[in-house]
Structure formats: structure tokens, C-alpha cells
Amino acid sequence: MTILLKGLEVANTMTHTIQKEVDGFKEQGIYPKLAIVRVGESPSDLSYEKGALKRMEKCGIKTEVHVLSQEADQSEVIKIIKSANEDASVHGILMFRPLPKHMDETMIQEQISPEKDVDGMSMINFGKVMAGEVDGFPPATPAAVMAILKHYQIEIKGKHCVIVGRSTVVGKPVAMMLLKENGTVTISHSKTENLKEVCRRADILVVAIGRGRMITKDYVKNGAVVIDVGINIDENNQLCGDVNEGDCMDIASALTPVPGGVGSVTTSILAAHVLKGCKTQWLKNHKE
Numbered sequence: 001m002t003i004l005l006k007g008l009e010v011a012n013t014m015t016h017t018i019q020k021e022v023d024g025f026k027e028q029g030i031y032p033k034l035a036i037v038r039v040g041e042s043p044s045d046l047s048y049e050k051g052a053l054k055r056m057e058k059c060g061i062k063t064e065v066h067v068l069s070q071e072a073d074q075s076e077v078i079k080i081i082k083s084a085n086e087d088a089s090v091h092g093i094l095m096f097r098p099l100p101k102h103m104d105e106t107m108i109q110e111q112i113s114p115e116k117d118v119d120g121m122s123m124i125n126f127g128k129v130m131a132g133e134v135d136g137f138p139p140a141t142p143a144a145v146m147a148i149l150k151h152y153q154i155e156i157k158g159k160h161c162v163i164v165g166r167s168t169v170v171g172k173p174v175a176m177m178l179l180k181e182n183g184t185v186t187i188s189h190s191k192t193e194n195l196k197e198v199c200r201r202a203d204i205l206v207v208a209i210g211r212g213r214m215i216t217k218d219y220v221k222n223g224a225v226v227i228d229v230g231i232n233i234d235e236n237n238q239l240c241g242d243v244n245e246g247d248c249m250d251i252a253s254a255l256t257p258v259p260g261g262v263g264s265v266t267t268s269i270l271a272a273h274v275l276k277g278c279k280t281q282w283l284k285n286h287k288e
């Protein structure tokens with residue numbers, strides 16, 4: 001029997017904890033706030049923004065949304081980021097990527113103050129994840145993977161964790177986060193030889209490829225925990241993961257569904273990060 005690791009359960013538990021902490025802050029006159037920066041009207045950005053706004057509202061976190069047109073000059077994006085950096089009432093900044101091609105995304109994301117960079121975009125926060133430091137912000141998706149494993153009490157220590165995918169936003173950070181929890185980590189990718197064999201060694205298999213239903217039961221060891229990060233649209237316009245869920249049923253001991261798995265936890269991670277930013281910034285301001 002394969003247990004479905006449902007993201008909503010994790011998200012709701014996290015929301016409950018965050019709500020209580022936010023209430024405590026509000027009693028002291030502190031109102032955690034997230035600033036969202038969006039360029040253009042891409043459906044995936046709009047959908048994520050809707051989810052993020054709903055989750056922040058549930059958590060009691062204030063929001064402000066800055067929207068620029070697809071044709072905007074990058075100086076306008078930088079101006080908004082700088083103003084949010086300086087605004088003491090803003091504790092977290094979320095900027096949607098990719099930015100339009102005429103903008104220098106790497107340079108722009110580095111403008112976000114690392115202490116407000118709640119989606120872990122800056123090199124400083126990436127470096128902190130690589131160094132195993134916990135005072136930064138990892139990107140929301142790998143943090144969601146870790147939150148699911150923690151919520152369902154899946155032991156990582158000593159387990160062989162195989163990651164498929166080596167991107168900066170998912171594969172690499174999740175590998176480092178599993179290593180920090182004492183997993184034995186293998187990172188595999190598009191050039192890995194004998195991928196099926198490598199994956200079949202995993203006690204915990206984390207898949208972040210971007211290829212709909214590629215991972216079949218041939219890649220999964222009996223009893224492995226499978227975390228599917230992929231979000232794809234199949235030929236019938238249906239959302240699907242990188243894992244062929246039906247095929248892996250009864251082989252994996254546990255599996256995250258798509259939709260309803262990793263993706264449903266990311267906005268709660270953002271809320272937790274805004275709160276963490278709020279605490280850090282408050283402590284800093286009260287020391288000075």
C-alpha cells in the first residue's frame with residue numbers, strides 16, 4: 001500500500017502555527033508583510049500569486065502587489081525592489097521569475113536585500129544553503145520538500161537520497177538540505193548513466209526534472225519514498241508530475257501526488273519565511 005503524502009495537510013498544520021505567531025506579533029503592534037513584484041500577466045505567475053495571497057491572508061500576513069507591464073524597463077523593477085528593501089513595514093519580497101528576456105534577471109534578483117529574500121533567490125542565501133547555515137532563506141520548493149518529510153516523520157538520517165535534477169532552484173538546494181539532515185546524497189541529471197539503476201538505490205527519491213510521468217516503477221526501489229516536484233501539462237491538458245503515480249503505486253511506500261503535493265506547501269513556506277524575516281529584522285532594529 002502506498003501512502004499519499006498530501007501537501008494540504010502539511011500546509012494547514014504550518015498555517016495554524018504561523019497564525020498563532022502572527023497574532024503574538026500583532027499584539028505588540030508588529031504586522032508582518034510580504035511585497036510581491038510581478039512583471040507581466042503570465043498565467044503561472046497569476047496562479048501562484050493568487051495562492052500566495054490566499055495563504056498570507058489565512059496566516060494574517062499583510063501583502064502588497066506591485067505590477068509592471070511586460071515591456072517595462074528593468075530600472076522600474078529595481079526601483080520597486082529598492083523601495084521595498086528600505087520600507088521597514090515590508091519583511092519579505094517575492095519576485096516572479098522568469099523576468100522578460102530584455103531584463104538582466106541575475107542582476108535584478110541580487111538587488112533584493114538577502115534578509116527580505118523569502119524565496120531564496122540571492123547568491124547569499126544560496127551560499128547559506130550550500131554551507132548548511134540555517135539563518136538564511138532556502139528557495140520555497142526545496143524547503144517544501146523538507147517540510148513534507150518532516151511532517152510525515154520520514155527518517156532521513158543514514159538514508160540514501162537520490163535527487164533527479166540539478167537546478168539551482170530545486171535539485172542542488174534540496175540535495176544540500178538532505179545532506180544537512182544526515183542523508184547520504186546522490187545527485188543525478190540528464191547526463192547520468194544508468195539512471196534507473198541509480199534511482200533504484202534510493203530510499204528517498206526526489207524528482208525535479210520537468211518531464212511528465214517519466215519516472216515509472218522501473219526507477220523505484222520497493223518501499224522507497226518518492227517526492228515528485230515536477231509540474232507539467234500532459235497531452236490532455238492535465239496537470240501531472242514527473243512521476244507516473246499509477247505505475248509506482250504499491251511499489252513506493254509513500255508518494256507525493258501532483259497536484260496536491262509539494263506545490264501546495266510552497267506558499268506556507270513563504271509565509272513562514274516572512275515571519276522569520278519579521279523576527280530577524282525586529283531583533284536587529286531593537287539591538288541598534
Ligand code: NAD
Binds near residue numbers: 262
Ligand atoms: P530545470 O529545467 O531547471 O532542471 C531540470 C533538471 O532535470 C536538470 O538539472 C536536468 O539535468 C534534469 N533532467 C532533464 N532531463 C532529464 C532526464 N531525461 N533524465 C534525468 N535528468 C534530467 O527545472 P527545475 O526548475 O528544477 O524544475 C523541475 C520541475 O519541477 C519542473 O517540472 C518544474 O515545473 C517543477 N517545479 C515545481 C515547483 C513546485 O512548487 N512544485 C517549483 C519549481 C519547479
